[in-house]
Amino acid sequence: MPVRALVVDPSAPAAVRLAEVPEPVPGPGQVLVDVSHASLNYGDLNDARSGRVPVGAVLGSDAAGVVVRAAADGTGPAVGTEVVALTTGAFAERVAIDVDALAEVPEGLDLARAAALPVAGVAALRSLRAAGLAPGKRVLVTGASGGVGRYAVQLAARAGAHVIASVGSAARGQGLAELGADEVLTGLDGLRAPVDVVVDSVGGPQLVEAWNLLAPGGSVQSVGWTSGEPAVFPPYATVGPAKSLSSFVIEGAAGADLAVLTGMAAEGALTVEIGWQGTWDRFDEAAEALRGRRVPGKAVLAVTSGASR
Template identity: 40%
Template sequence: MKAFVPTGDTSNLARLADVPEPVPAPHEAIVAVTAYSVNRGETFLLEKPPSGWRPGKDIVGRVIKEADSGQGPKRGTRVVGHPPAFGWAERVAVPVDNLVALTEGISDARAAALPLAGLTALRLTRVAGHLTRKRILVTGASGGVGHYLTELATQQGAEVNVVTASPERAERLKALGAENAVFDVAEAKGPFDIVYESVGGESLPISLSKLKKGGNLIWFGQASRKAPRIDFFAFWNGPVSGNIRHFDYTDFDGPVSDDLKILVDLVREDQLHPEIGLEADWTETPDVLHQLRNRGIRGNAILTVTAAP
């Protein structure tokens, strides 16, 4: 079958190639992929890919072989899935605990935009306790996680403040519930109960300085690709007894399918709105990767899997 594989060449990160058919474990189903989402983080990993790894964590398709365990979706079921990898392919093995059945009212593109960014945002809303009446700051809010996080936190009663890239993005985030938008983290008017920090570099220590006493900074990304430098003594001038928590969206108990179903239901109920920045045939994946690395796409990039050349 055909799948995209890493090239090791930063000027052209992936190529379509012949690969072996997936061999499922007893708890895995085989899904014929109809669409997948490309995440910017995957473009970073493609620069120095681990041995034997292929990209692909957000997929939509139909089950063509159900799990030998007898659990999970049956053959013919249309599903959204979150495999550990290997999803940019005609077929992929996915643990049944990472699959959720889809209704016909949700398009492939909207469903494929959900797993990684949606799971991250949903789980971020849980790690700092109740959000009702909390003032929160979201840095890097123009990305897929920030988009979902703004909407979910607003629905939970938080006052959401965002740092975003442009007036256009600011208006979109305000339409999703953001109270205030700024274009530089230094302009954000604290103090905040919670900061969700995804930029790193200079953004993190500035964000930290805007915490209220005993507030929480949840560090969930480093989009700038620059490590932050934090001055211990700066805590005396602002975030007294502030907390920094490293966040990993996979560090949660229970099956992925539980949270993925919550996301699917929210979309079906028109309470969560995936933003599709681009839809293209999967043969255009190398060009899409180039655009993503250069921030040329706002919203999710969705690739539709057609007959391979």
């Protein structure tokens, strides 16, 4: 029996359309999940146009819903368990998901907010971990008004860092001080003192500026490139005291980190901000808002009629 899904179609306005696909057949270590909510990321929009996800394939990585078939090998959650996952092909009514790619959704966290955690939350958590986050360090988060940025600000602040949030306009900076930012800047104007950690989702000239501000021994984690502009380093910019620029991608199963993030969100220790929410047949509208940087936090799509929990 086919299920509906958002698939890649270069002829569609946002290169994505609703279509029917075969119902997934789970492997021994997979559960079958009825998806109620999915979260849209910049990477999904790029995947739809770049060819990384083939034409006709199901798009998406972030999903939350209810287990309707337990794993045949006896691992993972039972039928009826609410879960959130980071998995390929997430934008479908029903998805087969590896048990180590998901986490149970705790009481106190609704499925819409849970769906907003996987890619952005795991990217923030792991990039800060890779950069050597520690109390007292100066942490610069660029593109801080977006999904990754807002989580990175909160996680760095909770770790005892001095957090500098960089945004594209003053309006985009609203609410970041309340999330833990010690400084909120438009671009990097006024920032002179060196920083120890940079979580960069902007790329382009701002990445070069951030590199120049990095203290010896510091680390830039390149998690995105929303500017779409090239980064041109002047001669000798990379010659000097040791510091690093690291490319970042989420690798390996995300279940354990999702458990940490959902636990924090359920306890109120991590704020999940949804800046756009609607049904998945409004995908084009959500994509346009995200590309136009009109979404503070995350854009969440309701996938099924049971999505009002």
